[in-house]
Amino acid sequence: MGNRQLVVLAAVLAGLVAVYAWQQHRRNASPRELTAALAPADLARRADELVAWAPADPKGARLRLFKQEGRWRVDRGFPAPAKAARVEEVLEALAALRGEARAADPGLVGRFRLKSREAFHVEVRGGGERLLHLLVGKQGPDWDTCYVRAAGSDAVYLADRNVLGLFEVWQVPAKGSPDPKDWTELTVIGEGRRGVRAVAWRSAEGAWRIAPAAAPGGGGATQAKGGPAWVYTYEGPPRRRAAGARVRDFLDRLFPLQAADVEDPAKAAAFGLGAGAAELRVDLGAKGEVRLEVGRRAGEARKAWVRTADGTVYRLEGDWVPRLPAPF
Incomplete structure (x- = not known):
């Protein structure tokens, strides 16, 4: 050889x-x-704006979440409180995102549904700087994976997290952008009856109060099955009282206090808020007192509007709403 x-x-x-x-x-x-980081590791800490959209949305709508005075807000045509825990969860997931390189040929981008007009877009900004602009394509071979590329790049990665699922988008091209209402915090008071110490109502028609019955001899509240024995007192006129299971049941209907939606604070007067509005005060013990301004409108008995201390206007709906001025 x-x-x-x-x-x-x-x-x-x-x-x-x-x-x-x-x-x-x-x-x-x-x-x-075997994988590369697809986002800055400090993304969640630096982020103050998150925008997600589907270019195919017929209304050109976008989900926009942003920080205002240190709190997460969602753009509803006006700043509305956002589900902060959900926003933070998404940002943490994006910051931890990693991917395995799969292609770098411009001609292959369409195979992964990553053309700009059909991909789902996620953009994160912080301090006026764009931290991330990710195009999300079709689902990967595993349920919790998907194909992605950075805006301006043809490099395709198989991401280790299904980014679409973070926004509850289940196909690409997505027919529409995420609904901002799904990201709106609609919990007015999160405590249930057991977290409430007292409730008081005052309006032009009258006033009432619900509080635990005092034990004989001043030894605290009288206890009943399921918590304190609640007593309702209507200041009148005429003055009247109620107690027992029906008072407890009313509190269970009222708390936790969940809204049907939010309204534009600029239109508060149209919802009966302002001069002449009623007031609902809820004592949460160590957590303090919540004061809500309450408005009603003629012909809409099952609806009420409340304004919180930070100016948020919530719409309440339910068969218990007409009972607010005089529950019993």
């Missing part, structure tokens, strides 16, 4: 060894070694 043949065989052998070593490395490497 000549020297030239020996050189060729040596080269082939070296190549086989290299391939084997590479395969062994991939087999033994951790998933983190």
Whole structure:
């Protein structure tokens, strides 16, 4: 065998060894070694705006979440309170996102549904700087994976998290952008009856109060099955009282206090808020007192509007709403 043949065989052998070593490395490497970070690690800390949209949305709508005075808000045509825990969860998931390179050919982008007009877009900004603009394509081979690329790049990655699922989008091209209402915090008072110490109502028509019955001898509240024995007192006129299970049941209908939706604070007067509005005060013990301004409108007995201390206007709906001025 000549020297030239020996050189060729040596080269082939070296190549086989290299391939084997590479395969062994991939087999033994951790998933983190085989993937690249797709977002800044400090994304969640720096973010003050999150925008998500589907270009195919017929109204051109976008979900826009932003920080205002340190609190997350959702754009409803006016700033509305956002579900802060959900926003933070999404940002943490994006910050931890990693992906395995799958393609870098512009001609292959469409195969993964990553063309700009059909992909789902997620943009995160912080301090006026764009921290992330991710285009999200079709679901990957596993349920919790998807294909993504950065805006302006043709490099396609298989992400280790289904970003679409974070926004409850289940197909691309998505027919519409996420609904801002789904990201709106509609909990007015999160405590149930057991977290409430007293409730008081005052309006032009009259006033009432619900509080635990005092135990004989001043030894605290009288206890009943399921908590304190509640007593309702209507200041009148005429003055009247109620107690027992029906008072407790009314509190269970009232709390936790959930709204049907939010309204534009600029239109508060149209909802009976302002001069002449009623007031609902809820004592939450160590958590303090919540004061709500309450408005009603003629012909809408099952609806009421409340304004919180921060100016948020919520719409309440339910068969218990007409009972607010005089529950019993």
